[in-house]
Amino acid sequence: MAIKQLAPTLSVAPQIMPADVEDLSAMGFRSILCNRPDGEGADQPMAAQIEAAARAAGLGFAYVPAVAGALTDADAAAMRRALDSLPGPVLAYCRSGARAEKLAEMADMVCVRNAGHYDVLIVGGGSAGIATAASILKRRRGIHLAIVEPSNAHYYQPGWTMVGAGVFESGFTRRDEAGLIPRGVEWIKASASTFLPDEKQVVLNDGRRVSYIVLVVCPGIVLDWNAIPGLSDALGHDGVTSNYRYDLAPYTNRLVKQFKGGRALFTQPPMPIKCAGAPQKAMYLSCHRWEKSGVLGSSDVQFHTAGAVLFGVPAYVPALMDYVDRYDINLNFGSKLVEIDSASKTAIFEQADGDGVKRVAERYDMIHVVPPQVAPDFVRTSPLAAASGFVEVDEATLRHPRYPDIFALGDACSASNAKTMAAARKQAPVVAVNVLAALDGKPPVATYDGYGSCPLTVEAGKIVLAEFGYGGTLMPSFPNWLIDGTRPSRLSWLLKDTILPPVYWHGMLKGREWMVKPHMIGA
Template sequence: MELEKLTAPCAVSPQSDEQHDIVIVGAGSAGVATASSLLARMPDLDIAIIDPADVHYYQPGWTMVGAGVFRPETTARPMGSVLPGKVRWIKAVVAAFEPATNAVILDGNRVVKYRQLVVCPGLKLDWNAIDGLPQTLGRNGVTSNYRYNLAPYTWQLVQQIKGGRALFTQPPMPIKCAGAPQKAMYLSSDHWRRTGRLDQIDIEFFSAGPALFGVADYVPALMKYVESYGINLNFGFNLTAVDGEARQATFTRALPGGGSESFETGFDMLHVVPPQKAPDFIRASLLADAAGWVDVDPATLRHRVYENIFGLGDATNTPNAKTAAAARKQAPVVAHNLLAARGELPGEAIYDGYGSCPLTVERGKIVLAEFLYGGKVAPTFPTWLIDGKKPCGLAWLLKERILPPLYWRGMLKGREWFVKPRMADGYSSA
């Protein structure tokens, strides 16, 4: 059922019990990076972050956990340890927005007022959209690298399986890190090849989409690995049900003349990527577009209707890849434009749609996909150093050794290495 747009979250108008110059909804990578980038520009800002979570996760590391490369605990830290010290942490759940009165409504009818608002709550992983999936996750050979507590089970299954059928799924777009479903598949296949089991395992990739990867320039390199591992590709197939006890998966696909058909297939290992959408409190709000995403200008990341609201990260309707790399590039843009809207900085910063997907095609090698809006290839490094269209050991070193500390000590601390915002009008960025 579609959620109705809310003009008021409750029958009574509660009293405001907190007020801040800037309120940020969401303390994931986008929210923390934006807060730090703001404070790097103006250290005395009054900022509050609303997020109920106790733990902050480095989610790009979960693919490596699922391959036995990272330990799971290295991808998690207490939320209080990553938030900037000058930021007020409101540990609560957002219920609704009242943009006309510059208010965020929390569960329990508390109100937080703002002068400016930044919305970046991330995505909702809709595990319940697949019949039977929640009941069997983490057992019966069903796993997912999209959850912290399940990535270790992925590695356990990869090590244990001696033969049979291994299925890897990808739901309809958009999803966070569109390459992650394949990363799990390639790294699993590489381990089976290294341990002499590849010929005994039937590997299948079921994607709801029409192609292996959204940017065609990187497909040839990926196809070489698909062929090398003997992976069977199935496009247009969406996972709709799982019977863990029977080890059966049900897929549905649309038919050319209309309608759809479903079929069941068995498995010994099933790596699932759940459908994903904006959180309910976003989809039900006046901030959302018709599809339920935070409606922002794709270049400035300013809300199209409410001038004192900005959005970034996975919950916006910008047509970029939903990755940590995108959030890292967006945070300085939002920080600059928010302060420019206050008259504190000159000019307007522009986000070009940059996203990055380090496709782990085997242990020790990565196809480093980097691109802008429209799928335009945009490499950070010269091709003689890292050619993103070819598997590269140096790109693996970047993923394994450099990106995690860059995330914890750079991005979350407001250090904008390689991501200084581009200005639209000749001004220098702060």
């Protein structure tokens, strides 16, 4: 079969037969598109026969018939709609492949004609993207603004720790993306694939190019589950879980509730990761439940962290160590999870010692895993990336040092702050006012101080409220007499349990900058 690749997500071929579909699936195609009208040739299978074979193989299918030598703009528009709706890679076919190729070319022209041009283009419709859009529009209505985001669902990820602890229901943390996009913002439901900063364009996964005056990049961070051999297949059964996934946090709750003693392992990979305290939060909340149920005494709880310290800001370590001692947790520093053998319920760690690196096997009854985390591929391989792979920014203004019309925030930017929702909440207004300044041809007018917050849930009802900026500088939001962030507090639990979720949904994502007004340069 002569297959010609036109783009990473589109290839064309001559007439295929139903028997070819299984081989095409094995080659990695996820959809088939028929451009040949039924009845064109005597030996030609009907499109419905190809569709039936495609559906049986789990592939998408579209029928866009077009007459050779008489292709029209309507044919091209239909081709564009089909390519936009089908999962890729797509194989399009006709009698010889030439008609499908010409239609693809015409569809690209439709795409170019329809490509949007925006005052502000935001790549990423998570917490950072929506909050930034809302903050921009609060200040200046009428901005032509679009968000590039492929997902239909939006998650309040800080709530997953509470789901794993049995405090929140998982549905409490999920809402439809469409209902959160600010009014006046165009939602481009696609993924970014390439940045062309010299042309002031972003290429989407379907080949469209979108142009901008100012670009904001905040697509988040990628959880690399496949980086640990055996982990992906083990997740969700036989005691392997993670609060870092919406569908797994309820399993954490179930495992902890059913635990009757034994060995429980909790892991933390090398930095950077989102919410660096979350691996510990799961552990402390689990231990507290086991303490109350009377099984903690018959449990061997181990914390394996690739880092050299329990927490990166020393002021909070004494309070955490009190709970480590109370729960009799065995700390293992410089211990990186490198493999899961689910058949034997064994975790393999690499640990440094005086003779180099050794591999240590630990059997488990349950294990809470946090995967390594990296920048998205299209960021890491782009001209925008720093050496770390994340979008390079000036730490204060969050503007790219080489492209003054580009800003980044949230988990995808290279700033050395902790990657937390609280950081994005503080960054969004700073980026918003600096974006508007850039639109006006002016330099940045606001700065970000590195603020981040990590409410460390040390037991049900108490939290060590870690708040800090660049360099580990303590940055408490409340007076010490109200909340001493270095000590466990019931008021801090109330903050996380009751106050922060509505602040997120009804404040941050609506452009309401409660307690996070941007610091203006010279003010």
